Amino acid sequence: xxxxxxxxxxxxxxxxxxxxxxxxxxxxxxxxxxxxxxxxxxxxxxxxxxxxxxxxxxxxxxxxxxxxxxxxxxxxxxxxxxxxxxxxxxxxxxxxxxxxxxxxxxxxxxxxxxxxxxxxxxxxxxxxxxxxxxxxxxxxxxxxxxxxxxxxxxxxxxxxxxxxxxxxxxxxxxxxxxxxxxxxxxxxxxxxxxxxxxxxxxxxxxxxxxxxxxxxxxxxxxxxxxxxxxxxxxxxxxxxxxxxxxxxxxxxxxxxxxxxxxxxxxxxxxxxxxxxxxxxxxxxxxxxxxxxxxx
Amino acid sequence: xxxxxxxxxxxxxxxxxxxxxxxxxxxxxxxxxxxxxxxxxxxxxxxxxxxxxxxxxxxxxxxxxxxxxxxxxxxxxxxxxxxxxxxxxxxxxxxxxxxxxxxxxxxxxxxxxxxxxxxxxxxxxxxxxxxxxxxxxxxxxxxxxxxxxxxxxxxxxxxxxxxxxxxxxxxxxxxxxxxxxxxxxxxxxxxxxxxxxxxxxxxxxxxxxxxxxxxxxxxxxxxxxxxxxxxxxxxxxxxxxxxxxxxxxxxxxxxxxxxx
Numbered sequence: 001x002x003x004x005x006x007x008x009x010x011x012x013x014x015x016x017x018x019x020x021x022x023x024x025x026x027x028x029x030x031x032x033x034x035x036x037x038x039x040x041x042x043x044x045x046x047x048x049x050x051x052x053x054x055x056x057x058x059x060x061x062x063x064x065x066x067x068x069x070x071x072x073x074x075x076x077x078x079x080x081x082x083x084x085x086x087x088x089x090x091x092x093x094x095x096x097x098x099x100x101x102x103x104x105x106x107x108x109x110x111x112x113x114x115x116x117x118x119x120x121x122x123x124x125x126x127x128x129x130x131x132x133x134x135x136x137x138x139x140x141x142x143x144x145x146x147x148x149x150x151x152x153x154x155x156x157x158x159x160x161x162x163x164x165x166x167x168x169x170x171x172x173x174x175x176x177x178x179x180x181x182x183x184x185x186x187x188x189x190x191x192x193x194x195x196x197x198x199x200x201x202x203x204x205x206x207x208x209x210x211x212x213x214x215x216x217x218x219x220x221x222x223x224x225x226x227x228x229x230x231x232x233x234x235x236x237x238x239x240x241x242x243x244x245x246x247x248x249x250x251x252x253x254x255x256x257x258x259x260x261x262x263x264x265x266x267x268x269x270x271x272x273x274x275x276x277x278x279x280x281x282x283x284x285x286x287x288x289x290x291x292x293x294x295x
Numbered sequence: 296x297x298x299x300x301x302x303x304x305x306x307x308x309x310x311x312x313x314x315x316x317x318x319x320x321x322x323x324x325x326x327x328x329x330x331x332x333x334x335x336x337x338x339x340x341x342x343x344x345x346x347x348x349x350x351x352x353x354x355x356x357x358x359x360x361x362x363x364x365x366x367x368x369x370x371x372x373x374x375x376x377x378x379x380x381x382x383x384x385x386x387x388x389x390x391x392x393x394x395x396x397x398x399x400x401x402x403x404x405x406x407x408x409x410x411x412x413x414x415x416x417x418x419x420x421x422x423x424x425x426x427x428x429x430x431x432x433x434x435x436x437x438x439x440x441x442x443x444x445x446x447x448x449x450x451x452x453x454x455x456x457x458x459x460x461x462x463x464x465x466x467x468x469x470x471x472x473x474x475x476x477x478x479x480x481x482x483x484x485x486x487x488x489x490x491x492x493x494x495x496x497x498x499x500x501x502x503x504x505x506x507x508x509x510x511x512x513x514x515x516x517x518x519x520x521x522x523x524x525x526x527x528x529x530x531x532x533x534x535x536x537x538x539x540x541x542x543x544x545x546x547x548x549x550x551x552x553x554x555x
Contacts, residue, residue, distance in 0.1 A: 045555060048396075048400065048555075049399075050396065050399065050553045050554075051553065069404075070402050070403070070404045071402070073400060073401060074402045076400075078396075078400045080396050080397075080400075080555070082393055084393030084394045084396065084397070085394060085397060086308075086389075086394045086397065087394075088307075088308050089304075089307075097300055097301075097304055098397065098398075098400075098401060101298060101300050101301060101398065101402075101403045102401045102402060137397075140397070140400075
């Protein structure tokens with residue numbers, strides 16, 4: 001659905017995007033993860049046809065993001081990373097203006113969304129808080145029921161309750177079969193809704209993760225804390241791949257088929273506790289960033 | 296070609312400036328019409344004799360008096376300020392603060408947005424001068440019955456509109472080229488104000504006559520219009536400058552990379 005082919009935009013000083021290739025399938029929710037300045041927004045801006053690439057191209061539904069930008073916008077919704085709504089009108093006037101520019105026949109879904117996010121749109125945009133503006137912008141992104149949705153750091157500025165609501169909305173849109181491309185530096189929101197995650201660093205895609213595989217990883221790590229050293233040593237010898245942690249802790253990594261054997265072995269020991277260590281997206285992310293942080 | 300909802304929004308956002316500058320313009324026109332009497336002119340001329348104002352405030356017929364006062368100063372400056380402010384507001388300010396991204400996220404093309412903006416600026420200046428013409432004729436009928444040469448007065452207004460069409464095209468093209476208000480205002484405001492100041496210098500000292508080749512105000516030649524000769528060429532040049540710069544602005548904005 002969204003194909004990014006060898007996209008390059010060099011702003012000098014290693015800033016920009018370099019030879020980025022991504023392929024987002026129809027109906028997929030793709031998370032774009034990276035720290036500030038990694039090139040996430042730049043990629044979004046190219047998909048939207050605001051900027052022209054130095055090299056490479058992007059197509060959405062086989063339409064070129066620079067040549068056919070108007071056609072693409074008929075079925076695309078975009079939430080900018082930095083919300084800049086016009087200051088000389090109120091929220092409702094703004095949404096009505098955008099809906100007219102989109103030639104929308106019905107404003108029903110917009111009303112529904114305003115209700116959903118508990119927004120009073122009759123306030124002057126100038127007087128709105130950052131979160132309020134963000135919510136108005138979210139309504140403008142979704143109100144025409146677009147097939148492709150581009151979200152650039154969508155939950156920044158929202159309180160935790162509204163973040164939750166937003167994630168639910170994305171989930172709902174996903175059920176409707178929408179293709180969603182979402183950038184973020186918040187692991188939770190990405191790991192909750194995304195099918196795949198691309199980790200970007202200094203304009204390069206350094207790793208793509210399949211979130212299903214991450215969630216249903218057949219390999220799990222357990223941490224067991226023992227009451228005495230003998231049991232610890234005995235278990236460490238039976239599981240050579242395990243590592244001894246601090247204070248009689250042992251972390252053991254096994255595949256799911258061996259879980260019964262492990263429990264049988266542990267049942268002979270005197271334990272303080274046993275817990276599963278969650279492999280989070282954050283851990284992956286940190287690994288990629290810290291791993292070569294000195295270059 | 297133009298997007299009606301966006302055009303309407305351009306009107307809403309800028310009508311306050313149009314109202315203010317049109318009112319200022321009409322107020323000056325009214326005051327000047329009221330003070331003019333052929334005899335008072337003799338008094339004023341002797342009073343200002345020897346000062347630089349003597350080069351500005353002259354004229355014995357009413358329309359001549361207007362052309363040397365109103366059309367030499369206020370009619371040049373105020374609509375110019377309007378074009379500078381609104382020209383910048385229409386494009387560069389929206390790119391600068393990022394709000395243009397909202398409009399460009401809709402299927403409305405950049406071309407339609409920039410053409411709607413250009414059209415607003417041109418039509419609002421046209422409206423400003425239509426109102427000024429109506430007010431001028433009405434006030435003259437009350438304060439100076441039968442002394443206004445209406446045809447010449449209207450031709451002055453056609454000329455000054457074309458002059459401002461050209462000036463606004465400079466503001467507009469700068470607004471389309473630059474991505475921030477600062478640069479747009481330095482160029483789009485600086486050049487017109489430079490023309491205005493040069494025009495004043497020429498009026499103050501005849502030695503500076505040579506400067507007329509570097510200011511657009513030369514193409515709004517009131518004495519030629521009063522004499523009824525040789526002004527059509529100037530009008531055409533002003534119109535061509537305006538058309539060319541507006542078209543360049545539209546093309547640049549349609550094709551450039553935007554930092555949104």
